[in-house]
Amino acid sequence: MSDWSSFEGYDFLALWAEPGRVHAAFLDPETPAVQTATLPAETGQYPALSPRFPAAAWFERSIRDLWGLEAEGAADLRPWLDHGLWPIRAPLSRSASRHSPVQELPEFLPVEGEGIHRIPVGPIHAGVIEAGHFRFHVQGETIVRLEARLGYKHKGVLALMLGKSPRAAMRFAARLSGDTTVAHSIAFARAAESASGAELPPRAVALRAAMLELERLHNHLNDMGFLAKDAAFTPLSAQFGLLREALLRVLAQCFGHRLMMDRIIPGGVALDPEDASLDRLRTVLAEIGRELPGLLAIYEGHASLQDRMMGTGIIPPALVAAFAPGGVVGRSAGRPFDARLLDGPITVPLRTGGDVDARWRQRHDEALHSLALLDAILSALPSGPVTIPLPQRGGEAVALAEGFRGECLAWLRLDDGGLIEAAFLRDPSWLHWPLLEAAVIGNIVADFPLINKSFNGSYSGCDL
DSSP: OOSSGGGTTSEEEEEEEETTEEEEEEEETTTTEEEEEEEEOTTSEEEOSTTTOGGGHHHHHHHHHHHOOEEETOSOOSOSSOOSOSSEESTTSTTOEEOOSSOOOOOOOOOOSTTEEEEEEOSSOSSSOOOOEEEEEEETTEEEEEEEEOOTTOOOHHHHHTTSOHHHHHHHHHTSSGGGHHHHHHHHHHHHHHHHTOOOOHHHHHHHHHHHHHHHHHHHHHHHHHHHHHTTOHHHHHHHHHHHHHHHHHHHHHHSSTTOTTOEETTEESOOOOHHHHHHHHHHHHHHHHHHHHHHHHHHTOHHHHHHHTTSSOOOHHHHHHHOOOHHHHHTTTOOOOGGGGGSOOOOOOOOOOSHHHHHHHHHHHHHHHHHHHHHHHTTOOOSOSBOOOOOOOEEEEEEEEOSSSEEEEEEEEOTTSOEEEEEEEOGGGGTHHHHHHHTTTSBGGGHHHHHHHHOOOSHHHHO
16 A cells, blocks of 8 residues: 555544554444554655545644654644653654754744734643643634644653553553543453454453443533533532542442543453442442433523533534544534444434534433443343453454543554554544634634533543
8 A cells, every 4th residue: 555545435543653654543434344554654754644634633743753754745744742842852763863952842823814812821721630732813702713732741651561561551551541541441452352362251341341331421420510610500510520429439339449440451350340339339320310311401491501502612514524523522513433333233322513512412312321221231241250361472453442532542563472562542532622623713712611621632642
């Protein structure tokens, strides 16, 4: 293959590299199935993917930062992860070099138009949130452009995984974005299991499915509450907070950790919950199910709240088609994909509004959907072991898991001893942040926190 032309009509998932080669993953939306492709880059260059798939632009920038490979004809080749503070350039390349001792400040797009001024926000914010810089171009109070810059929390995750066994490297995947620890862990574990030819016991498969829905549920409860709080409607926020806290406490009883971190391992799950803990979990889930319809009624019954949500932060349909976002962001704007479809038929909630209101309602729909799935899973848990040894053999695989933000992707290549030779992880937020930049255009600056929270992109998940 000499270019990316054979993937016309596919949805773009991810782009990454290793010394001398560039890899990409695409989704065939008709099947659905994941396809991967590899292009040589021994000369240090490869054909850009961003002119064909605009969502590839940030990936091309990160490839240049990490591996020193340049996309010919790219839409944007400014640094992304490397802010000029690393001791070396292209740390994952064959020939890393020392950085200039002079700090290279990030470049932003220039101000254009009469009466337009810039408002810089971040990277350090007033609340306890991650670091990210937002550069607003505004005319009066109206946003005419937003440019986000992340990478402030670069962790070197990919380098830390190299040479380790999948079980040892699992902890890095679990911490790529801590609120999505289960989904990222499952994607990583599935890639390791597929590459090594492992087959999980049925109870482990069922417990993983339950943990994935529990993570989706507690995050959706959190996001619905915080959206209400950002719209200055604190009573609704408090009630969602109470429900989430009750769920997190029972998760700690069942799995030994409120967020279920490090409970997914290659080869199964690390802990088999006791029957008494599962009974308490069912009780809490039933209470959440009884409360959700009433909370929706409160949301719909306050005109001031509806006024803040409806028609705010709309994603243009053309960009939904071009970027193929997953999760709530995509499904609230009419894109029906859900990575759980790769495991078999499933009916997922879908809305078309593409605004803050649609994203709030999509979360409510998905919370009810997760409760129904959990009822089915927990009532039919098979008996038996929950883990198997991972075969120590070589192989390569890519895997997806549907997190609360959308599909989490993991790619691994194992050497003959079963150690990690190359790896890549991708959070759904890679495809969401550029859409946030578009969704805020034409809205007032005061609505940015609300729109931003309705996307709830992960900073850490994009900082690798």
